[in-house]
Amino acid sequence: MHAPIGPGIHEPVPELPEAETIARQLHAGLAGAVVSSVRVQRADILHGDPRPLAAVIRRRRVEGVTRRAKRVQVQLDGGVMLVFRLGMSGRLTLVPRAAPVEPHTHVCIRFRARGDELRFRDPRRFGGVWCLSGREAYAGRRMGEVGPEPLTLEQSAFAAILKDRRRSIKSLLLDQTLIAGLGNIYCDEALFAAGIHPLTPAGALDGPSAQRLLRAIKRTLNRAIDANGSTLSDYRRPDGLDGSYQFSHKVYGRLGEPCRRCRVPIEKLTIAGRTTHLCPVCQVGRR
DNA sequence: ATGATTTCCTGTAGGC
DNA sequence: TGCCTACAGGAAATCA
The missing domain is CATH 1.10.8.50 (Helicase, Ruva Protein; domain 3)
Known part of the structure; x- marks a missing residue:
């Protein structure tokens, strides 16, 4: 497929262009979808609103998916936003529900009347998910401010x-x-x-x-x-x-x-x- | 205050 | 074959 890119170098990183590509594809695939259920495998990668994620985003509609810095932002109705920071090894995939769940899959989100689901996977866990709803003042890690695009x-x-x-x-x-x-x-x-x-x-x-x-x-x-x-x-x-x-x-x-x-x-x-x-x-x- | 260094974490590859 | 070590790095924390 692709050869290693140099001695000892095999673990590159989602930067701006990769985040932009992911955001565009997810926007095309998810806009309008309504969240039906949520599975959080690892709670410690989740930050922001301290309530259970499902309670905050269930039944909310995806208004759009955008990028800011290296982050992928899923805007939901009601002013709720899911921000995915991919860190080094983070991946967001939209796959059939029946697809095998790969190791280190931390969050899965399903949508009403659809056969697929959004999965967040991050073996190294340098990334994370922030649920921003206006009630995230003190829960989990803070998401730092970033400079201009x-x-x-x-x-x-x-x-x-x-x-x-x-x-x-x-x-x-x-x-x-x-x-x-x-x-x-x-x-x-x-x-x-x-x-x-x-x-x-x-x-x-x-x-x-x-x-x-x-x-x-x-x-x-x-x-x-x-x-x-x-x-x-x-x-x-x-x-x-x-x-x-x-x-x-x-x-x-x-x-x-x-x-x-x-x-x-x-x-x-x-x-x-x-x-x-x-x-x-x-x-x-x-x- | 500034900038350099360390830390977190896992998968992979190379050495023996 | 398998164990061990080094290395990759985003971003926060820590050090000088």
């Missing part, structure tokens, strides 16, 4: 985020409170596309570099969305088919392979505790 971010706002920051541009881009939705894969891809070294202090980027970077971020994300995301080991679309953006990766998971621009081997280093792939020749600006 990169796809609609203006250049001036981006420049303000970078200004005077001494931390590396890579760690800044991963900070969800500053910009929402970028993860390790698309950070590396965007920095390569912009020709910027990931260790460059964010505030040291000049105007043209910052402009190049934001454009590269938008282009990278949009292309990945068009390809239905990257399918690696963990991420799958709700319909079970694969995305294809992994075939477009220029640096991520290509340690030791030749740069597609200059043929020099791709290198990796660790920034903010995360593996970072880069071309040492094409990406400049480190200081």
Whole structure:
């Protein structure tokens, strides 16, 4: 199906394009459906409204499914929203009720007059489900605030985020409170596309570099969305088919392979505790 | 205040 | 064959 993407690297992550793909497919498949029953296998992945989930969402209608940052949001009538944070290994699938339930399936939601059900599975449990109803003030983990969406971010706002920051541009881009939705894969891809070294202090980027970077971020994300995301080991679309953006990766998971621009081997280093792939020749600006 | 580091958790792969 | 260890990382917590 798909080969491992590099030595020791087999567990990539649903980032913005994957969450967008999931949200679009679930919207197409679920809009208008009415919740009939709920099974919660693990209560500790559920946060927000402290009441039993079934009591809150049963008989509510799905108004739509949207994305915010890397989160998939199922809007129900009555002002109730289910927010799925996929973490690293989270998957949302819409499958026939009779389909075998895979291990680490934590929540299943059925709908009236339908033969399928929505399943949330997350082996590593870095993700979770938030039931937001207006009564979630103190129950479970809080869901942190996130920064602006990169796809609609203006250049001036981006420049303000970078200004005077001494931390590396890579760690800044991963900070969800500053910009929402970028993860390790698309950070590396965007920095390569912009020709910027990931260790460059964010505030040291000049105007043209910052402009190049934001454009590269938008282009990278949009292309990945068009390809239905990257399918690696963990991420799958709700319909079970694969995305294809992994075939477009220029640096991520290509340690030791030749740069597609200059043929020099791709290198990796660790920034903010995360593996970072880069071309040492094409990406400049480190200081 | 800022940014770097650690922690949570499981599946997979590589070494022996 | 099977045990053991290292590693992947989003985001919150902790440290310097």
